Every structure is written in C-alpha cells, then in structure tokens.
Amino acid sequence: MFRYQRLVFLIFMLLFLVARPGARDLQTDSLLLALNKKQADSTLFAEVYTLISGQMYNNPDSGNLLAQGALAIAREINDAYFISRFCMLVGVTYDLRGMYDSAFVMYDKGLEMAEKHQFSQLAGELHNNYGITLTVVGRLEESISHTLKSRDIFESLADSAQLARIYNNLGSRYAELQLHEQALEFYMSAAQINERRQDLRRLGYNYGNIGLLYHGLNQNEKALEYFYSSLQLLDTTANRYDYSIALHNLALAYQRLADYETALNYEARSLAIARELNDEIGIINALTGKASIYNQMEQPKKALELYNESETIAHRLGTPYYLMNIFEEKANIYAGLNDFRNAFAFNQKYLKIKDSIMTVEKNKAFQRIKSIEDEQKQQQIQILTRDSEIKSLNLKRQKTLRNSIAVVGFLILLLTIGLYSRFRYVRKTRNELAEKNKIINVEKSRSDELLLNILPAETAEELKNTGNSEARYFDLVTVMFTDFKGFTKMAETLTPQELVGEIDHCFKAFDNIISKYNVEKIKTIGDAYMCAGGLPVPNNTNPFDVVLAALEIHQFMLDLKEQKKNENKPYFELRLGIHTGPVVAGIVGTRKFQYDIWGDTVNIASRMESAGEVGRINISHTTYGHIKDRFHCIYRGKIEAKNKGLVDMYFVETRFKTD
Secondary structure (H helix, E strand, C coil): CHHHHHHHHHHHHHHHHHCCCCCCCHHHHHHHHHHHCCCCHHHHHHHHHHHHHHHCCCCHHHHHHHHHHHHHHHHHCCCHHHHHHHHHHHHHHHHHCCCHHHHHHHHHHHHHHHHHCCCHHHHHHHHHHHHHHHHHCCCHHHHHHHHHHHHHHHHHHCCHHHHHHHHHHHHHHHHHCCCHHHHHHHHHHHHHHHHHHCCHHHHHHHHHHHHHHHHHCCCHHHHHHHHHHHHHHHHHHCCHHHHHHHHHHHHHHHHHCCCHHHHHHHHHHHHHHHHHHCCHHHHHHHHHHHHHHHHHCCCHHHHHHHHHHHHHHHHHHCCHHHHHHHHHHHHHHHHHCCCHHHHHHHHHHHHHHHHHHHHHHHHHHHHHHHHHHHHHHHHHHHHHHHHHHHHHHHHHHHHHHHHHHHCCHHHHHHHHHHHHHHHHHHHHHHHHHHHHHHHHHHHHHHHHHHHHHHCCHHHHHHHHHHCCCCCEEEEEEEEEEEEEECHHHHHHHCCHHHHHHHHHHHHHHHHHHHHHCCEEEEEEECCEEEEEECCCCCCCCHHHHHHHHHHHHHHHHHHHHHHHHHCCCCCCEEEEEEEEEEEEEEEECCCCCEEEEECHHHHHHHHHHHCCCCCCEEEEHHHHHHHCCCCEEEEEEEEEECCCEEEEEEEEEECCCCC
16 A cells, blocks of 8 residues: 555656646546556556656656656565666666766666566667767767667567667767768668657657768758758657757757857757756757857857856766867867967867777777677678588589489499488588587687686787787776675684685675676685776776775675674674775786786785775775765874875765765
C-alpha cells in the first residue's frame, strides 16, 4: 500500500511542476484512475517514466528530483528493470545539468543491472547515452566504442527508432573526426528512418546536424536550407531545448552571410531559452556565438566579455572541447589588440588542450574505427575466399565427371574407388587439422588471458609484438595503498583457507571497483593492496579516478563490516593512503613477469597509508591540490611520516564539495 501512495505523490508532484494551473488532459486523468485501481507496478512506472522524460529537457532540476524519487521506489520493490531505467533517466538529468561524473556513475549502475538481467534494449540505450556524455568531456574514443556497442544491439533487435538515434550520434562523431562523407551517410540514414516514422522532433534534430555539416564545408545555401527545415519541425514539437539549438544554428548561417543583425537576433533568442531552461551547454553555445559575431563586427572588447562568461561556465562543467575553442578565439582577439602576453598565454592553453584531447583522442578514435573497418574487410575476404573455394570445387567436380563419363567399364569402377578413398582421406585429414587448429586457438586464448592477468593490456601487447617492454617515465600518477587492520588477530581465529578466502573476497571486489575508474592494479603483498592511475596510458584525470575508487572501496568495507557484525563474525578494517607524483614503470623478471612501479611517489603513498586512520582515506598535499575543487577534504595538519619528516595530510570526506 505504501509504495502506491509514494507513486501517487510522485505523479502529483510532476503535475504540479509541469502543468499549467487548471490544465488537465485525458492521459493524466487515466493515469490517476489507474493508480486508484492499483494496476500492475510496471504500468505505473512506465507512465511515470514517460511523464518525467517528456518534461526533463524543459526543467532538468525538477526532472532529476522526480527521477530520483521514482528510482527509490523501484529499489524498494526490487524491480530490476525500472531500477536500471530510472538510473539511466537520473543520469540524463545529471548530463543536462552539467554534472557529468554523476551521470557516468548512474549509467554504470544502470548498465550493470541491464546486462545482469539481459535487458538488451535498455543496455543499448545506456551505451548510447554514455557515448553522448563522453563526447562532451572529450573522451572521443570511448564515446565511439559505446555508440558502436549500442548500434550492434539495436541492429540485432531490428529496432529502427533506436537505430535512428545511433546513426545520428555516429554522424556527429564522424563529423568531429572530419570524415564528412561517412558522417553525411549516417545523418541521412537517421533522417530517412525518422521520416518514415514521422518523428518530427528527431527529424528536426537530424536536419540541424546535416546543416552543421554543410556549414562546416562552407556550403552555405544547403546549410541554411536544412537549418530552416530543422527550426520549422522543432517549432511544431514544442520542445524548447531543441528549438534553442535550432536558433543557434541559424545564427551561424547568417553570421557566415555577414548578416550580423539577424545573426545576433537568433543568438539572443537562443540564449534566452537556454537561460530559462538552465541549459549551460546551450548558454555556452549562444554566448560564444554572440562573441564571434561581435568580433567580426570589430567590437573585440564586447566579444571578450562574452568569451569570459562562457569560459567560466565551461570550466565549471569540465568541457575541454568548448574551452579549447574559447581559448583559441581569445588568443586571436588579444593578438589583434597587440596584447601579445595574453595572446601567448591563451594560445598555450589552446595548444595544451588540443594536444592532450584533440590529438590523442582523435588518434585513438581513428584507430578504433580502423580496427572495425579491418574486421569488416577481413569478414568480406573470408566470405569471398569461401565462395572462390566452393566455385573451384564445383569446377573440379565437373571436370572429373566429364573425364569419368569418357572412361568405360572397369576404369570407371577403379576411378570411382580411387576417388572415394581419396575423399575419405581428405575428409579425415581436414577434420584432424580443424581439431588441431581449434586446440591451438583455445590454448592461445588461455595464454593471452593469463598474460593479461599479470600485465596491463598495452604492456602485454608490446611484449607479444617485440619480445620485451621498456621501462617508461610517467610524470603524473596517483598511487593508492590499502592495508587491513586486524589481519593478525583474524589469522589467529580463522583457518588458513578461511583467511585466504576473506582476503580474496575483498581483493576481488577491489579489482572490480578500480577497473571501473581506469585504475591499474600493481600487486598485492600479503594483506596490502597497491594500485595506480595514470598508467600505462597517461591521463590527467587519475587523481580524481583514484579518489573515486577509494571512496567506493571504503563504502564496500563499511558494508562488509556491517554484514560481518550482524553474522557475529570477525571483520577487517581498512587504512587507505593516496599520493600523486612521478613514477617509473616497467616489467621485472625474465621467467615470472611482474609489472611494477618505482620512485619516491610510491614511498610517500605507502606513508600516507601507514600514517592514516582506520576507516579514513588519507591523502597527501599534492593529491589534495589536484582534487580540492571537486571533493570535500579535512586538513589534518603536518603529520610525522616515516623517513619523510612532517607531511601535510588530508582526509577525504565526500565526493563533491558543498557550499
């Protein structure tokens, strides 16, 4: 009874937030009637999901609150499908609010549930949304990987509506890689599906993207044609979020035509809607659009004011693509004003992002696309080879048949016997060869799996290709050590098998957690666990990644402690230390390989663990300097660390700082 009351309250909250005073429709009345009659939970949840998803673009803050409420109810009644679906919906609302890390967490939870229960369509939707958000934060290769996974799922399900969304997103990814021909093919495929389905909103979105593609190719007439078509379709759907995008696109077209007054008018309308919806990405687009127009109108100071405002928002959201474009434009403006100091500074910022995000991510994305194309080509070659073999075999059979007919009596019998014997021999040989190849492939796969359990994937691949792996220097790596308190005491009360089982249970959980945050396990020493972020592939997010993993490990140990207490069993407590700095990494040994890291950073991280407190995450001042804007930490003061003297240390309290 309680859960139905919660659902009724949720619906009334939604109606209060999104409906006009006195406005009611048949859909709402029928939903309330169904709730009063206590229909099946799935029906109730589906109605709630439809109402929230229909309004969240116009009010993402309210949408987030309502989706969180619905998720809580789904968890109460343990409805796996709607837990996964509302995790996705909460993630989308976080994306709309610019809280991308929170969106990734919700996508991960939803995807884990969907894959566990084999909700294929839902898993495809989650992969697609994951790809969209990853693009905003500059992780292009991962974005393409998730989008391609989504495409494979929906192609197997023959779901044309979802495929239209996937093709549109793939078009955007290929456009960012400047593969214009392939991008246009994907956009057109999406538009054709939406035309057949008469989905005006998504068709309008497709036309807007096609217009942007032609705009980038300087085909202004075609761009303007598609922009106008997009605006008309989106106007009929009454979706203000997408309508704001369409207005911004038209402003780009008129700016290209040097009709600055019209362009500013469209940007102003786009900005007003984006501010009303609190769409911060839309606000950035409109502000930078206006700034570009004012710059072309030779009003650089006004342009700089708008770029500064958009830069503040882009910094807060952590969107490198937008920051890169803003830095480039500001550098050009300062150069035009002969302010070469600022011009140089912003040009350096632009080049740094371009090198770290555009070059690296695009190269990874190109490699990903190339590997897919190579796989497709290999499949085509195999098909053609099989066809050729079949055709060759048929010709051979025809020739043998013609020769056999020409031979009479006894020769025909002898030839037939000979052919039959040879056929049996060939078949036996072929079967034996196929079986041996199968065994070889199984053993190769087993060998590869064993190697990947010992070494990182990149290092293992280098070792297989070249026979050795050179040590590398990494200038930004975050190292984490954990250690169990009470290990000796538990060792006295448990059998060796039970003790190893408890450690194995914890370390397997640690392995699963760090893999979600791109953190590499280095080794375990007894009851100590060591891992590091930022290698073997360097990145700038490893301080955040490792601290996020530490928080989840900390929560896992608290849950395990509670469980063991309830079962009146002994339990471990954890000390955890983190430090950030340079290391050297490589393989040691010639018979039993081990990937390891060395340097003072490792020693300081170990001191952070030993100088910490049970149940707390202890970090160094260096790590704190990297994460302080996104985590709430408590300063401990200068603490004595073995062989290091007094060191500034901090406890991490919560994931995000609160004002």
